Amino acid sequence: MTQVNRQILLASRPQGTVTPDNFKLIETPLSSLVDGQVRIRNHYLSLDPYMRGRMSDAKSYAAPQPLNEVMIGATVGEVVESRHAQFAIGDKVVGMLGWQEFGTSDGDGLRKVDDSLIPLSAYLGAVGMPGVTAWYGLNTIIAPKAGETVVVSAASGAVGSVVGQLAKRAGCRAVGIAGGLEKCRYVVESLGFDACIDYKAGNLSQDLKAAAPDGVDGYFENVGGEVLDVTLAQMNAFGRIAVCGMIAGYDGQPLPLKHPAMFLTQRLLVRGFIVSEHMDVWPEALKQLGTLVAQKDLRFRESIVQGLEYAPEAFIGLLAGQNFGKQLVRLI
Amino acid sequence: MTQVNRQILLASRPQGTVTPDNFKLIETPLSSLVDGQVRIRNHYLSLDPYMRGRMSDAKSYAAPQPLNEVMIGATVGEVVESRHAQFAIGDKVVGMLGWQEFGTSDGDGLRKVDDSLIPLSAYLGAVGMPGVTAWYGLNTIIAPKAGETVVVSAASGAVGSVVGQLAKRAGCRAVGIAGGLEKCRYVVESLGFDACIDYKAGNLSQDLKAAAPDGVDGYFENVGGEVLDVTLAQMNAFGRIAVCGMIAGYDGQPLPLKHPAMFLTQRLLVRGFIVSEHMDVWPEALKQLGTLVAQKDLRFRESIVQGLEYAPEAFIGLLAGQNFGKQLVRLI
Structure with a gap:
């Protein structure tokens, strides 16, 4: 039985305010992995203001999000299949796998994280x-x-x-x-x-x-x-x-x-x-932030919606300041 | 015979645009020097945009120009009388002696300059x-x-x-x-x-x-x-x-x-x-700028009005962008 991946694409660029019809939810069959690939079941998708910038094609620091492709976004999840030497089934990973339930990666930009003392979702927030x-x-x-x-x-x-x-x-x-x-x-x-x-x-x-x-x-x-x-x-x-x-x-x-x-x-x-653009500070910053979170010396709050299909609505709410704490979409 | 000094005071603070009646020209008899003082006949007064800020009493980096006192301003001139060991008659000096024909100083903030290769007025502009x-x-x-x-x-x-x-x-x-x-x-x-x-x-x-x-x-x-x-x-x-x-x-x-x-x-x-606020760079900057001006590798232009009484009008013109080059008032 072929598994199905649900994905959200950028359907059109916003004219001013972002609206739900700027997005499109599709279902895609998952292809088989080839050597060097790893498949991740995403647990959480992070929604962040920078995404608004990527949706438009105005002069900016980053290339615009292409139309009809999966929306960019940071994710945490678990490896469910691997033909990559450095990732094993069960590994927890942070990556930029986008607005979708499953991600397929060659390992580039994927980072294993330890969720024994720090909740997995925190890697998208205070420790991300x-x-x-x-x-x-x-x-x-x-x-x-x-x-x-x-x-x-x-x-x-x-x-x-x-x-x-x-x-x-x-x-x-x-x-x-x-x-x-x-x-x-x-x-x-x-x-x-x-x-x-x-x-x-x-x-x-x-x-x-x-x-x-x-x-x-x-x-x-x-x-x-x-x-x-x-x-x-x-x-x-x-x-x-x-x-x-x-x-x-x-x-x-x-x-x-x-x-x-x-x-x-x-x-x-x-x-x-x-x-x-300042990747040089990440290791030191993540170490300090991780220690503070593990010791419960740094507090944070999350605002979680359940289900990929609610991501557009939650993102629009985020831009309007309706979220309370880090806005996440739970995908499992 | 007592010599008379002509001075321009700040008479009132501008409400929006600066007007001539924000200023007042007065004549004051010059008092005798005491030990440690030096008297300068000002040759040029510099008019600069920062003076506009001092005329108002809005929150700023510097104390406002007090009302009914001589307007602040940079000057170049010649020592005409001295009871100060470090200044002799004929010395050319740069200082902040204000909008007046004669300045009396204890030497603080007064700097001797050489006008053999660099015109005296340039010390208020490109070399100032x-x-x-x-x-x-x-x-x-x-x-x-x-x-x-x-x-x-x-x-x-x-x-x-x-x-x-x-x-x-x-x-x-x-x-x-x-x-x-x-x-x-x-x-x-x-x-x-x-x-x-x-x-x-x-x-x-x-x-x-x-x-x-x-x-x-x-x-x-x-x-x-x-x-x-x-x-x-x-x-x-x-x-x-x-x-x-x-x-x-x-x-x-x-x-x-x-x-x-x-x-x-x-x-x-x-x-x-x-x-x-960055006095540490002045010696190096003035050295470079002075060398360039003396070698005629740095060009500048001056806009000169003759006579202290025209200073307010010239200043108002400066704020409106009517000057062409460094705005000076010639006082001799």
Whole structure:
């Protein structure tokens, strides 16, 4: 009996907002492996904001996701068949196998992981790309000193939650920005941030002044849009802004900066980065993050939908900030 | 007979645009020197965009210019009386003696200069603060590699003209942006830039594409406003933007960025700087710049008004981009 693989393809490029009909679910029979190949049953698919960038064909750092091919995406799963010397049935692996239930790989970009102390799904979050993103932007660009104030937007998310917890460990005041009281409560009570601002309350500027009374030394930008503009206005001299995400900018709206002269008057440093271009830091970052998670010193939250067919809806929700914690799709 | 000093004070802070009645010219009798003091007859006063920032009391890197005190400003002049061991009558000196004909100093911040090979006024331009500003932003932030494209706004001005000439010497394609055909012709024909765009022609985006066909690797920002937004859209991956001036932002208008996601997608580095905070580079920069000017390998142009009473008008013109080259006021 031939097994069937379910896959989601990019059917069309979004005009502005992403819609469900930009995606297409298909069923494909699995072909037999050839020598050097390994087959993985994916357990979890990671949904991440960068995917929005790949869906469009605007000038960007990465080639656009091709139309009518399986959507790009990070996965964790288990080897179910192997004709590859380095992988055996039962191995747990992280890879970029995309929006599908089964992945077939020549082993390139596949990494075996140990799920005895760290839950498998964490390799897509705090001990994966989002965690390393937080680690890199905070340590390399913001480079916080004890006593400074670090602000992070999308604070309850996969990246933001790690940024704030690492900033606290560096002796900083950690201030989160998140959407809604429930997320803010989680950010302060469970993650241990010093304060969290609900941007939906509509008093972002005043609330930030209250939460960061000594001004902002480091800002980890996950969102873009108005949040960036308001935070920019409260940056201290020699403040650093790590630009990691600009969800609010992906749809193409202009961003009105009310205080552009702050770049100069406060001698700000702003740097955008893509964590996959800094592979040299991954081993050290993953080691530190893995240790913290295994010791339960780094907390994280997941938002899981069950079933590949719900991936588009969950992704659209992620772009609208509806997820709470790392957005995953459970595929088994 | 008591000599009279003419001085210009800040009479009021601008509400938006600077107007002549923000200034007040007064005549003050010169007091006698005490031990340790030196008196300078100022020959030239430098007018610079940073003064606009000091006139307002918005949060900034420097304390605001106090009301009813002599406007801050760099000067070159000649010692006419001295009770200071290190200065003798006839010495030529650069200092921050402000908008006045005579300065009295305890020697702090006063520097003797040699005007045998370098014209005295150049110490306020290419071999002074503007020159070092160009040198610092280009070498430290943009750090151009041969073959790259460097764009500079206000290209015919005191800073911009040096940026482009140094970029050419570093093996780069130098593209200027300036206001008007006459300035652009000067930037290409006299300063040796590869191209210059007249932003007043109204085709900034297309003209920049034509002048920088391989995209922009380094942008030296002297202006802010629309020029920044348009250039941002054409930055290459890992482009660097040195933010030196934001004249267009001083009056408080918001700056609509049409492509904010470029910070991320192109992994841009943006850094604002104030050259007076990097005194460590001044000796090396001034040595290089002085050598180039003395050998006539670095060209510059001056826009000189005669008489202290014309300083406010010339300053307002400078902010509106009406000067052509380094704006000076001749005081003798």
